[in-house]
Amino acid sequence: MMNKKIAVLPGDGIGPEVMTQALRVLNVIENEFGIKFEKQTCLIGGVAYDETGHPFPEETKKICDEVAAVLFGSIGGPKWADLPSELTPEQGALLPLRKRYGLFANLRPVIVYDGLENASSLKPEFLKGLSILVVRELTGGIYFAEPKSIDGNTAVDTMTYSQSEIERIAHCAFQIAMKRNKKVVSIDKANVLMCSKLWRDIVGKIANEYPEVECSHLYVDNAAMQLVRDPKQFDVILCSNMFGDILSDEAAQLTGSLGMLPSASINGETNFGLYEPAGGSAPDIAGKGIANPLAQILSLALMLRYSFNLEEAAVVIETAVKKTIADGLRTADIMSDGCRQLTTQQMGDEVLKRLN
Ligand code: IPM
Ligand code: MN
Numbered sequence: 001m002m003n004k005k006i007a008v009l010p011g012d013g014i015g016p017e018v019m020t021q022a023l024r025v026l027n028v029i030e031n032e033f034g035i036k037f038e039k040q041t042c043l044i045g046g047v048a049y050d051e052t053g054h055p056f057p058e059e060t061k062k063i064c065d066e067v068a069a070v071l072f073g074s075i076g077g078p079k080w081a082d083l084p085s086e087l088t089p090e091q092g093a094l095l096p097l098r099k100r101y102g103l104f105a106n107l108r109p110v111i112v113y114d115g116l117e118n119a120s121s122l123k124p125e126f127l128k129g130l131s132i133l134v135v136r137e138l139t140g141g142i143y144f145a146e147p148k149s150i151d152g153n154t155a156v157d158t159m160t161y162s163q164s165e166i167e168r169i170a171h172c173a174f175q176i177a178m179k180r181n182k183k184v185v186s187i188d189k190a191n192v193l194m195c196s197k198l199w200r201d202i203v204g205k206i207a208n209e210y211p212e213v214e215c216s217h218l219y220v221d222n223a224a225m226q227l228v229r230d231p232k233q234f235d236v237i238l239c240s241n242m243f244g245d246i247l248s249d250e251a252a253q254l255t256g257s258l259g260m261l262p263s264a265s266i267n268g269e270t271n272f273g274l275y276e277p278a279g280g281s282a283p284d285i286a287g288k289g290i291a292n293p294l295a296q297i298l299s300l301a302l303m304l305r306y307s308f309n310l311e312e313a314a315v316v317i318e319t320a321v322k323k324t325i326a327d328g329l330r331t332a333d334i335m336s337d338g339c340r341q342l343t344t345q346q347m348g349d350e351v352l353k354r355l356n
Contacts, residue, residue, distance in 0.1 A: 002308070003068040005038045009060070011045040012080075012089065013281025014291035014344075015073025021293035021348030022071065022300045025320075028355050029304070029313050040067070044097075045075030045089035045281075055080070055093035064097070069307035071300060072097075072276035077283040098138050101272050103265035104165070105172045106136040106244065107302070108278055110251040110261065113325040119256025119334040122228060127254055132234045133180065134251055135173040136244025138265055140165045141195070143241045161195045161240065163202055170206040172268055173238040174213050182213045183235035187223050187243045199240060220247070227251060248278060257333040259292030262299035264306050273307045275299040289343045292331040294321055297351055320354035 075089035117124035188196035207215035258279035277295030305314035
């Protein structure tokens with residue numbers, strides 16, 4: 001029987017508030033589809049540090065080792081930013097989680113839902129109907145390579161990429177592109193960085209195995225500009241870890257808000273995945289009940305699709321979100337004229353009503 005255990009890691013800031021809404025959605029889906037997940041809620045991030053002295057406690061590791069997928073909220077905040085780096089929520093929990101489970105493929109779908117083209121700071125005609133997928137390498141590059149240190153006035157970060165690390169993420173991007181509009185733009189800085197020279201070379205070779213997919217290469221600075229100049233030229237954007245981090249935040253703004261961007265971090269071999277909103281813990285609005293829960297709810301849909309192969313259930317959730325937006329219902333971050341502004345909980349209610 002398929003492993004139906006999931007770990008629920010709400011974390012810090014708005015994490016717990018938006019997670020509550022995603023779990024309500026999951027509950028309805030379980031009933032509707034006659035499936036049952038065994039859920040275990042664990043501590044992660046700043047709250048875990050406060051309670052146990054470590055942002056990624058042993059108990060949480062043990063539980064995550066047993067499950068098929070992790071539904072993750074968000075972590076971090078000013079309260080924990082000045083801890084020694086190995087104890088911060090980012091360096092002590094999130095990055096080790098990604099590494100421990102080999103979650104090398106990070107998928108960030110950037111979708112402008114009908115009605116939300118007015119929520120962005122860009123002109124609506126550039127955004128209507130936009131759908132881009134950022135495929136970000138997540139367990140290598142400058143985030144992880146050694147040496148990494150700070151010594152008095154001098155700090156060092158090292159970037160390395162191996163052929164196999166580039167090959168596997170490139171295959172992932174091309175395979176997904178085959179199911180989309182068959183266009184991959186690979187991002188690098190091959191005019192300056194050795195890692196990028198290797199990246200461009202290997203991606204070019206892998207591209208030959210996918211003759212139906214059009215592959216091109218852009219320097220990251222140009223890509224950042226092209227993303228706001230004419231975003232519809234993109235289908236799949238393939239990036240290394242750091243470039244993907246930066247470009248996916250930029251792309252999120254095309255959707256109107258970071259609160260709309262779900263993400264899936266997958267181990268391409270085992271289908272183990274960690275599903276989290278890309279937007280972070282938003283400590284400034286935490287506890288106010290106004291955060292946008294849609295990225296968390298959409299991350300749940302990605303979990304059902306990629307870790308459990310429940311495509312139909314994923315589509316039910318995504319369609320409910322689409323309808324909610326189309327009906328003019330908004331949280332504060334995506335509010336515009338003529339729409340109705342809702343709290344986090346009310347947004348959850350409205351999505352629930354449309355889950356059929
Ligand atoms: C993200 C976040 C993380 C990253 C941080 C919190 C370490 O910004 O998932 O995009 O840089 O990967
Ligand atoms: Mn980021």
